[in-house]
Amino acid sequence: MLVVEDEPVINQAVTDRLGAEGFHVTQAFDGPGAVDAFTTSSPDLVVLDVMLPGFDGLEVCRRIQAIRPVPVLMLTARTDETDLLVGLGVGADDYVTKPFSMREVVARVRTLLRRVERAAELAASRPAHLDVQGLRIDVATRRVTAGDAEVHLTPLEFDLLCALAAEPGVVRSRDALMREVWGWADASGTRTLDSHVKALRAKIGADRVRTVHGVGYALEATP
Template identity: 75%
Template sequence: MPAESVRRRVLVVEDDPVINQAVADRLRAEGYDVVRAFDGPGAVAAYGESAPDLVLLDVMLPGFDGHEVCRRIQADRPVPVLMLTARTDEADILVGLGVGADDYLTKPFRMRELVARVAALLRRVERAAELAGRRALELGDLRVDGPARRVWRGEEEVRLTPTEFDLLLCLAATPGAVVTRERLLAEVWGWDGATGTRTVDSHVKGLRAKVGADLVRTAHGVGYALEVPGSTP
């Protein structure tokens, strides 16, 4: 059962009734309050009615797909989204991350891993509040305002997803220093252990596309570093 005294509510969106029921049953057994939906329009409606703390969202849905569901609910208020997908192509995964998903889990998945991902994402929300409380940073032409959760490159404001912002803020705390994938998982996602490093890599690609490829350096086999814009090598 979640350690929090208040029961967290999870919206499960999956068109396969067997998978939907199995996931709902397991989450209820873990102490979560569960709301269920089976298609795109139903998911958006259930989200508005139930105000969940987290959304488990299948990509392939009747009505409109999970990407459109994610886009619509994130426009209402930021909420952690774990996408469930049968697709393993990186381009498809990046689309989900780009519309505001925090993480993804490929089918078939183990219930134990799903529960662990849900708990980690809920911890990430708490960590995000802590990270955002840090002071504003100015690194060359990059400005990061933690409390306001806004980023500028030069005069242009950069629109980041909640996870991309937290990832940037974590890297910006020690500019120039390599931060391991494992530390990023622990700091941003609240995960322990090395599993899930592909999630970090996918989010970094999305971050680079928005703030500039020159800003985030890869230390192959180790992690990433934020380079100060305009600094000499």
């Protein structure tokens, strides 16, 4: 696991807590160092601060996802939804806003690792291809095309699309989507699902995903 945070006290606190939970942790304190550490240590997950010297966490996320897809938990003092959507758009899976508790960080880390395992299990149980509303979803290669153009999705966006595409037209509840895609018990008190739906709409077309207020979301079966 890689912890990237330029504040030494916070970096060490997160590193010590994750180490106490049984994780092997590598540290980095700036943008270039984070990319170098990712390349040499090949972590299973990255805890990544947004504000970093050298270049920021968004650029770090963009670069490491280009090397190898990996779950990323972003630490951010920014609460503006636009900033959060930018983070999700470059490949972050989840975010924790500062100030945060170490218990919350550990819980989010474990959830992301479970999600990776769950995604592999679901992929094995689904058809090799899903075709919905002009989208062709290749489950094995995790590629999505609309016509002749490839749609570039983050790992979580792909998993969310697959969950909706498995039952076109059927409204999936928020809790069901959070359990299936994130491995969380429920969706209360989090904007994670809503933020990912907005990011997904921006890439596949807003009209393809229908909101049912108070219930959840559905991938429209027909245009």
